[in-house]
Each structure stands twice: as C-alpha cells, then as structure tokens.
Amino acid sequence: MFRVLFSSRMLAFHALVLLIVPSFIWLGFWQLSRWEDRQAAANLQEANIEAAPVPVDRLTGVGRDVDRADRWKSVEATGHYDADHELVVRNRDGSRGVGMYVLTPLVTDDGPALLVNRGWVPNPDTATAQPDVPPPPTGEVTVTGRIQFGETPENTGIRERDGLPDGQIMIIDVDAIAADLPYPVYGGFAELTAQDPPSDPAPERVAAPETNMGMNLSYAVQWWVFTVIAVIGWIILMRRELRDARTEEAEPKGGASAVLPERPADAPERAETRT
Helix, strand or coil: CHHHHHCHHHHHHHHHHHHHHHHHHHHHHHHHHHHHHHHHHHHHHHHHHHCCCEEHHHCCEECECCCHHHCCCEEEEEEEECHHHCEEEEEEEECCEEEEEEEEEEEECCCCEEEEEEEEEECCCCCCCCCCCCCCCCCCEEEEEEEECCCCHHHHCCCCCCCCCCCEECCCCHHHHHCCCCCCEEEEEEEEEEEECCCCCCCECCCCCCCCCCCHHHHHHHHHHHHHHHHHHHHHHHHHHHHHHHHHHHCCCCCCCCCCCCCCCCCCCCCCCCC
8 A cells, every 4th residue: 555655656746845845944044044144234233323433543544444343333533624525426315315425525633534425415407417515614523423334336236437527426435536635535434423513504414224134034934834835735645645545445346256146036936856
C-alpha cells in the first residue's frame, strides 16, 4: 500500500516540496533580517535626532565627510552667511510640492564654512528663471541643524546636469561646491532647525524624516505561512493517496470469488431412478 507514495508522480511532488519548503523558510528569515536592519537604522535615526546639539567640528572637518553613524545629529555653528555664494538645489520636495532647497555657506568664526540648507522655496515660473529666495540675516548668526553627509550620484541616484542657470545645482556635492569657494569648507552640510537671530521671511524648514519600517516583517510572515500551507498540502495529498490505495485493495476481484447464479425456481427437478 505504501508503494503508492513512491510512484513517479509522488516522487516528483516530494522533490518539489523539499525544494520550496527550505526556500520559503530562508526567504522568511531574509526578510526578517532586512526588517531588523531597518529597525536598527530607525532607532539610530531617532536617537540622533533627539541628541543634544554639539559643535560642528565634533562631527566633521575640512576634507572629512560626516560618518553615517552621525547622520541626523544636531550641530551648532556661529559665523556669518555668505549670500554671494548661495546656491539653490533643484527638484526637492516641500509641503507645497516640488521646489528648491536654499544652500548658503556659513563662514564660521573658526575659519571654515559650513554649508547650511536654509530650507525649501517654490519653483520659479520657468525652468530658466531664478526662484524668489528670502535673504539670510546679516551679521553674526548662530545656527543649529541636522548634519548630513555630502550627496553623490551614487547615494542619491541623481546626476548633475549641464546647462543649468547660474547658481543652480542638482545635488549637494560638497567637494565640488568647496572647489569654487574662496575658503575651506566642512564636510557634509546641515539642515537648518534653529537660527539666532531668526529671519522673516525665511525658506520653509526641511521637515525631520519619518521613520519607515517598510513591509519586510509582513513579507517574512507571508513566506512562513506559505511554508505551512505547502507542508499541509503535502500531508493531505499523501493521506489521500493512501486512502485511495486502501479502497482499491478492499474491492472484490472478479474470477474465483464471483457469485454463481441461482437456479431458476421453475426448473424441473431431476430424479434419479434405478432400473
């Protein structure tokens, strides 16, 4: 009876189950590991955002980019804005749609400049026009901002474009920007969160990022549910094959075990006579 489980059809099904079950289990753990990575990154991001501000030279330096583990931490710097070398960064999101970021060097009292993303402004009416940018305050100013490492085509997926209007860029490539400035520049840049004295009007501040855990945990559970379904289906199929085999064995066979027909009731009896 159990030989039915080793038919060519069932062997193919066994092989399929033995292939997909470990694969589904592995895929579940892979998605779980991705969720754990996202969880760790989200915890680090939240902790960095909530950390107290530190002097900018604690987290970066001239010719040294910001460490990824320090991203989103708050830094402080004091100096004066250099509005003559201000840039705008195209295709950036704000609360009212796509616009531009305003990037202004802050020449610190210590000498190097810190690139400060002062916030978002709407796009101009045409692609070749300049946006309406509120000016930075004059004189000495103290800024607080979330530190970011420099942008590159590799970490943003954005490429620089030729032929842009003067003062417009696509990415905040700190090294490329620093090459055109007459003073040394700290690695990375800061997203402005506070400024003393404040300016009014001012660009719209860049919002703090939202924690995005993604769907990896749900995907992990789905793969493991698929694993259970595959195993249950395998067991049900084997039980059905065994049940059908028992039914076939229990059925009567033709031949010697066949029932003889009864003699008709009106058939004449034959009496044996002796002479």
